[in-house]
Amino acid sequence: xxxxxxTPKFLIGQEGQKxxxxxxxxxxxxxxxxxxxxxxxxxxxxxxxxxxxxxQKGDLxxxxxxxxxxxxxxxxxxTSAQKNEMAVFLCASSMGGLPNERLFFGHGTKLxxx
Amino acid sequence: EQQVQQSPASxxxxxxxxxxxxxxxxxxxxxxQWFYQRPGGRLxxxxxxxxxxxxxxxxxSTTVIKExxxxxxxxxxxxxxxxxxxxxxxxxxxxxxLIFGTGTTVSVSP
Numbered sequence: 536x537x538x539x540x541x542t543p544k545f546l547i548g549q550e551g552q553k554x555x556x557x558x559x560x561x562x563x564x565x566x567x568x569x570x571x572x573x574x575x576x577x578x579x580x581x582x583x584x585x586x587x588x589x590x591q592k593g594d595l596x597x598x599x600x601x602x603x604x605x606x607x608x609x610x611x612x613x614t615s616a617q618k619n620e621m622a623v624f625l626c627a628s629s630m631g632g633l634p635n636e637r638l639f640f641g642h643g644t645k646l647x648x649x
Numbered sequence: 650e651q652q653v654q655q656s657p658a659s660x661x662x663x664x665x666x667x668x669x670x671x672x673x674x675x676x677x678x679x680x681x682q683w684f685y686q687r688p689g690g691r692l693x694x695x696x697x698x699x700x701x702x703x704x705x706x707x708x709x710s711t712t713v714i715k716e717x718x719x720x721x722x723x724x725x726x727x728x729x730x731x732x733x734x735x736x737x738x739x740x741x742x743x744x745x746x747l748i749f750g751t752g753t754t755v756s757v758s759p
Contacts, residue, residue, distance in 0.1 A: 568746070577653070577735065577751040578692075593746060625692065638682065638747065640692040 537562035539641035541626050546646045550618040556611045556644045558626030564639070567609040568627040571595055572643070578625065584609055613646070620648040651675050653738055653750035662726045662757045670753045672736035674717040680739035681712050681719045682747065687732040695734075696721070726757045 539560045548554045560567065566585050570578040570593075580593030582601035590601055600612040609626060623643045629636040652675040662668055672681070683695045696703050698710040698719065707727075712719040719736055733754045737747040 570749075575751060578737075578749040580740075580746045580748070583746055591746075627692075637694040637697055638684075638692075639694070642691045 541641035541644050548616040548648050552616045554613040558609045560628040564628035564630050566629045569611045570625045572623040616648040655750035655753050659754040668723045670721040672719045674738045678738035682737050683721050684735045728757050731757045
């Protein structure tokens with residue numbers, strides 16, 4: 536079996552700071568995703584990538600950058616952290632080009648901004 | 650805006666009771682997945698069910714595409730079933746993104 540590893544598990548930042556979250560998967564999956572999970576709002580898609588060096592914007596991409604330099608890794612950058620922001624960022628991956636593939640998730644990175 | 654609505658928002662069960670969770674979609678979709686998240690745990694895919702009925706253990710999902718809805722039935726609930734259940738549909742924007750509902754929080758007590 537494979538695993539998705541997100542680092543760090545907890546991230547505390549300052550307002551205006553640029554913060555980077557990392558995600559690694561060893562499933563050899565093609566597609567990777569970043570979702571943001573806020574209490575009461577479900578998961579919202581930030582970015583996804585269907586292959587190395589590909590980036591596709593989700594509904595919540597403003598304020599974020601992403602990078603897929605290797606098939607196994609997908610990083611997300613919060614370009615300017617917002618004061619009192621608190622959310623969990625979830626990385627996920629799926630196998631291939633069809634939309635019926637099951638998604639596998641990491642444990643998440645919990646962000647708090649002071 | 651594409652939306653996924655889930656009901657109820659929360660559910661309290663006594664161990665052994667059955668439960669029915671509902672999901673409705675704002676668009677026609679050909680991909681529906683159900684996920685489970687234990688508090689503090691990772692999201693786990695339970696069932697992929699684009700249409701008809703699918704079963705996995707004590708979980709049964711029924712999706713009726715033309716009515717834009719899906720349900721998840723939990724039979725003989727156990728304490729370990731406690732957590733949040735989310736359903737998701739494929740976005741009509743193309744690509745492979747899923748749009749999630751806000752979840753149903755299930756609490757099973759002895």
